[in-house]
Amino acid sequence: MLFLRVLLQFQRVLSLLQPGDHIIAMDDLYGGTVRLFNEIKSISQGIEISYVDMSKEKNIEASIKPNTKMLFAETPTNPLLKIIDLEKLADFARSKNIITVADNTFCSPYIQRPLTKGFDYVIHSATKYLCGHSDVIMGVLVMKDAESDNSKRISNIHNSLGPISSPFDSYLALRSLKTxxxxxxxxxxxxxxxxxxxxxxxxxxxxxxxxxxxxxxxxxxxxxxxxxxxxxxxxxxxxxxxxxxxxxxxxxxxxxxxxxxx
Structure with missing residues (x-):
């Protein structure tokens, strides 16, 4: 899915959560993501957020609560470049029936592909490496299973609200992918x-x-x-x-x- 603005794609994933749900997120994150968590979700929607050093597996296990519904990871993180073992994290989350989301902006899919490690959703700020010419503002959401109930819900909301990229921005993105x-x-x-x-x-x-x-x-x-x-x-x-x-x-x-x- 393509989005008109960066972080709109993450808002769509967050639409899977209900008031009172709990997210475990990396303790080192892009500032825009932290603002989205702190100023919108934890205040207006009542979603609980814990920031944890997810590069240490024991920290994740210790932070799990009965209401934990999502793990959100950046790897490498912004700006301290911490690395999370994607496969181990995905396996752990699957055993707990927890949704996994990775921000793969710092790598692009050319370097790293979290879906192949078991993650449910991957987001990119395509404004950055994917488009790479400072002439496009765009967000991308990629799903492991587009036919799952959660993915269909995201697709329906996206179709209803419609903040999609313009044809020209999409053309520029296709141009950029060639290089x-x-x-x-x-x-x-x-x-x-x-x-x-x-x-x-x-x-x-x-x-x-x-x-x-x-x-x-x-x-x-x-x-x-x-x-x-x-x-x-x-x-x-x-x-x-x-x-x-x-x-x-x-x-x-x-x-x-x-x-x-x-």
């Missing part, structure tokens, strides 16, 4: 070189990148990702002033809302 493989491979190879460089730099205290062996979930990333993606997080020594100075002096990087333009 997705090339772009994602280059994003990943560039990021790996930059991460290696930063990890040995004397002014960098920490580099977070799934492709580095120093990443705490590197082995999980190797198992479920075909490449390691284009996103890197790093901590600069000497605090906030040094970090601002670094950002102001870069000539190739752009300080932008969406760093996906290629």
């Amino acid at each position: 997705l493989a090339l772009r994602m491979e280059r994003h990943s190879s560039n990021a790996e070189k930059i991460a290696d460089f930063l990890e040995s730099h004397p002014k960098i205290s920490k580099v977070i990148y799934p492709g580095l062996e120093s990443h705490p979930q590197h082995s999980v990333a190797k198992k479920q990702m075909d490449f390691f993606g284009g996103m890197i997080s790093a901590e600069i020594k000497d605090g906030l002033k040094a970090s601002k100075n670094f950002l102001e002096r870069t000539s190739l990087f752009t300080l932008a809302e969406s760093p996906w333009r290629s």
